[in-house]
Amino acid sequence: xxxIGGQLLASGQKIALVVSRFNSFLTEQxxxxxxxxxxxxxxxxxxxxxxxxxxxxxxxxxxxxLAKAGNVDAVVCLGAVVQGATPHATLINTATSEAFSKIxxxxxxxxxxxxxxxxxxxxxxxxxxxxxxxxxxxxMQAAVEMANVLKQL
Numbered sequence: 001x002x003x004i005g006g007q008l009l010a011s012g013q014k015i016a017l018v019v020s021r022f023n024s025f026l027t028e029q030x031x032x033x034x035x036x037x038x039x040x041x042x043x044x045x046x047x048x049x050x051x052x053x054x055x056x057x058x059x060x061x062x063x064x065x066l067a068k069a070g071n072v073d074a075v076v077c078l079g080a081v082v083q084g085a086t087p088h089a090t091l092i093n094t095a096t097s098e099a100f101s102k103i104x105x106x107x108x109x110x111x112x113x114x115x116x117x118x119x120x121x122x123x124x125x126x127x128x129x130x131x132x133x134x135x136x137x138x139x140m141q142a143a144v145e146m147a148n149v150l151k152q153l
């Protein structure tokens with residue numbers, strides 16, 4: 001049986017990071033985690049492209065443009081959406097996650113959901129580099145692995 005699996009080796013990969021400026025005190029920690037993961041896996045920071053957008057809802061538009069351009073092996077989308085008193089956060093999280101999947105399937109470029117979806121600020125902080133790890137780091141690992149899997153298929 002032939003088995004295909006991705007390795008966590010970023011050398012030679014070109015990855016785009018699309019990051020929301022909204023909640024920047026959280027998203028900047030996600031960026032740091034993603035860059036740290038990329039370099040730890042052997043990637044060169046010169047092979048990263050950072051695109052900033054206003055908020056999480058705008059992440060898919062930039063991700064789609066990057067994926068369609070064909071200049072990157074993967075796109076990592078980073079944001080932080082904290083639930084408030086209205087269902088707005090749930091609507092944004094649902095719309096963005098569905099869009100990331102559609103872009104990936106349409107273009108063949110992995111678009112990784114690194115958007116922290118939290119019920120409160122404490123949970124968000126925990127997922128941006130404290131108790132729960134750093135979702136930016138994990139999203140970059142997924143991007144590198146998927147880019148490697150797709151190269152083998």
